[in-house]
Each structure stands twice: as structure tokens, then as C-alpha cells.
Amino acid sequence: xxxxxxxLSSLKDVGLVVVSQLIYHTGNFTCFASWCGFSSxxxxxxxxxxxxxxxxxxxxxxx
Numbered sequence: 001x002x003x004x005x006x007x008l009s010s011l012k013d014v015g016l017v018v019v020s021q022l023i024y025h026t027g028n029f030t031c032f033a034s035w036c037g038f039s040s041x042x043x044x045x046x047x048x049x050x051x052x053x054x055x056x057x058x059x060x061x062x063x
Contacts, residue, residue: 001023001028004029005019008022008023026038
């Protein structure tokens with residue numbers, strides 16, 4: 001978690017509140033099966049990457 005905190009904090013205009021919220025709401029990025037799922041969930045995926053809507057599987061992993 002410390003490494004993700006440091007990485008996120010290094011981004012311009014990303015402060016403690018945003019970092020904390022991202023880590024908390026994503027389970028320290030463990031609830032996504034891939035980076036594509038993460039970027040799709042937050043609406044930052046390129047249209048060629050997004051193939052289907054984001055859904056939650058039985059084990060609470062966002063795919």
C-alpha cells in the first residue's frame with residue numbers, strides 16, 4: 001500500500017484526499033482484474049480498449 005501511495009502522490013495535482021480515496025475504494029487496486037478494468041471504471045480508457053461494460057463478478061472483482 002505504501003508503494004501505491006508514493007506512486008499516486010507523485011502525480012501532479014493528486015493530493016492526499018484523492019490518493020486515500022483511490023486506495024480505499026479500489027481495495028488498494030486489488031478489486032480490478034487488470035489495468036483495463038481500472039481505466040474503464042474511472043472513464044479513462046481509450047475507446048479501442050473498452051470492449052464491454054464493467055461488471056462485478058461473484059468474488060467482488062471488477063472486470
